Amino acid sequence: MSTSFRMMKTMLDSNRFLALLALLLGLFAPRSVVAAKATNPFIWADVPDVAVIRVGGTYYMSSTTMHMSPGLPIMKSKDLVNWSLLGYAYDTLVDNDKMRLEDGQNAYGAGSWASSLRYHDGTFYVSTFSATSGRTHIYMTKDIEKCEWEEISFEPSMHDHSLFFDDDGRVYFLYGGGDLRLRELESDLSGIKEGGFDEIVIEDAHSVVTDDVMLHAEGTQMLKVDGKYYVMNICWPRGGMRTQTVHRADKITGPYEGRMALQDKGVAQGCLIDTPDGDWYAVLFQDNGAVGRSPWLVPVTWEDGWPVLGLEGKAPMYLNIDDNEEGLANIVASDEFNRKEGSPLPLAWQWNHNPVASDWSIGTRKGHLRIATGRVDESVLQTRNMLTQRTFGPISSAMTKLDVGGMKNGDVAGLIALQRHYGYVGVRQTADERSLVMVNAGGDSPVEVARLPLDQDSVFLKIECDFREHVDKAYFYYSLDGKRWRRIGDVLHMRYTLPHFMGYRFGLFNQATEETGGFVDFDFYRIDDRLSE
Structure with missing residues (x-):
């Protein structure tokens, strides 16, 4: 049930009371007459x-x-x-x-x-x-x-x-x-x-x-x-x-x-x-x-x-409309990238600006999304072929496994919470050495707030977002084995800004800062509606 968005039925604490009331009523009425009621926003x-x-x-x-x-x-x-x-x-x-x-x-x-x-x-x-x-x-x-x-x-x-x-x-x-x-x-x-x-x-x-x-x-x-x-x-x-x-x-x-x-x-x-x-x-x-x-x-x-x-x-929070479905349907979606080369992306995916078809693929390496670098960019916000999906509330997380064996010096790749004031967790290669990094652009300019040595070709990355009561905080994690997760860097205080005019998105990216031709492989992209802490 990790991607069933159980909390979409409990967007606010008060909704839990309604769910409990429906459960109690169910003890004394046929199940068919007990239905949850829709709440606003109807898409969080x-x-x-x-x-x-x-x-x-x-x-x-x-x-x-x-x-x-x-x-x-x-x-x-x-x-x-x-x-x-x-x-x-x-x-x-x-x-x-x-x-x-x-x-x-x-x-x-x-x-x-x-x-x-x-x-x-x-x-x-x-x-x-x-x-x-x-x-x-x-x-x-x-x-x-x-x-x-x-x-x-x-x-x-x-x-x-x-x-x-x-x-x-x-x-x-x-x-x-x-x-x-x-x-x-x-x-x-x-x-x-x-x-x-x-x-x-x-x-x-x-x-x-x-x-x-x-x-x-x-x-x-x-x-x-x-x-x-x-x-x-x-x-x-x-x-x-x-x-x-x-x-x-x-x-x-x-x-x-x-x-x-x-x-x-x-x-x-x-x-x-x-x-x-x-x-x-x-x-x-x-x-x-x-x-x-x-x-x-x-x-x-x-x-x-x-x-x-x-x-x-x-404008009422609760609607007199029965709502027995769960979640956001296919508006957001996990993806294992297990498709033949040339197969279309699931509809939940959108590219940040126009993509370059020759610099990404699914199936070149079986079961992976490959993003290659076709040019050098100073800013991650100018990097092409960033593949994105919406974040969602009240809480949401995205996780991926990244293989960095094809990186070149100056490359940085990973998972981003995308807006003008972005934050990301990823891998940076410098002088033939790789490091785990967390970059926080919550201020006037991006700051690398954490760097740890990485001596293996694959790593698991995760971002968790808390939108409850407009807390609007994002937390960044890594794991070397996909089981034991550790926080990296600091908290990104997310802000909706007019220059981007869009809510935060999860994004997969690969940026070259010195030379082109490097590539990374994403093994999967998995979303959840739970936080680790």
Whole structure:
């Protein structure tokens, strides 16, 4: 059960009381009537900028992974709380210096941002925008389950847009920050329609909350309910929290009237969705410390034609939805690397920026992931072919076995907790001698805080992350035999930073600092939801 994420049902201490209560009730009732209830966040990991649609009895969700490749994850659910990855809308967003980490450039905090997900006339659409490419990207497929997408892209890059197919056959983007602009597209979505509608339809959308904002209205998502057009946005009042707003109009071109929809715990930005039974929810997200931005499900009722979010104005921790499943499905996953050469990676894996196909492989050495060095880099953050997965809460760990027999002088390889303020445990080779090292970049610059001699070719490495109550601490370990583990270095105080704009990730890496051509082999990658101490 080491990777079954038992604690996903006990995210907070109070949940243990609910579990105990359910157990006691089970002594006096048939087992079939006792069910755990879903809790928020329904995914305790970095899944921000959620856009959700329902087709029949199935829900689909897109999210943001920015500079990761592949990107723009597409997920599936039957109950709005348990989600599995179907795939990604693109393998490569754009192939330029930023996404290749070349000439000192990078796409941290950039790449592609908030997406819009639609189903129209038998076709699924997911669109996003990118300052890194300078374009707006639309991906289309008839079969979202296969997740094989065709792309259209064009200029300009339209910030936080919502793709909308109106009943009269016209197609629009509603987008922008502060002022929201409605812009008509060509019917085939190939670009902006010449002479089509192009006007600001909501001015200062944040003004329904306050005129004094540190973040003006953005995160647009539009839908039509009972003949009215509804626009969901967020803003951030100065000195306050991320706040959800909603506007409505009888015509898509306006005029719009608006109000504050939710101001609680910073839970905001997302969309409205109905169930086959006629219930309504808002799928939003919350800044959740170093683990990232985590999605929440908030009940919605309707009063006088307005969506009313939450219970008595609050985003509830507990939901009246049965949840008998465990864990994060395939959003995170252990991997033994026991596949034939050329086999695809499990969906949980994403590369930090665009990978170099010739410098990594699975199967070159049976049962191992090999990462070779193709160039010299001064910083681990500029190193290509770093393979990553999300960390997750409330606690999580990642472990790997590393074979360093192919390293060259100047190489350093290992397991990293990736963000701007990163930390890693690994092996460094200098003057034909190898050492175990722990590097902590929790301050202004990385510091090697521990170095131990290593006289064998393989070593086990582990990082444990504690996100409970926003403790946000990472601990680093090594083992020479895979049985006896020892702490190395000091604690990394993890911090979510805007330059990276992403929750911490576990990563496997190999960096050359003197010469190229070295390689390391990772025997496995195993995740758990327990801490050693």
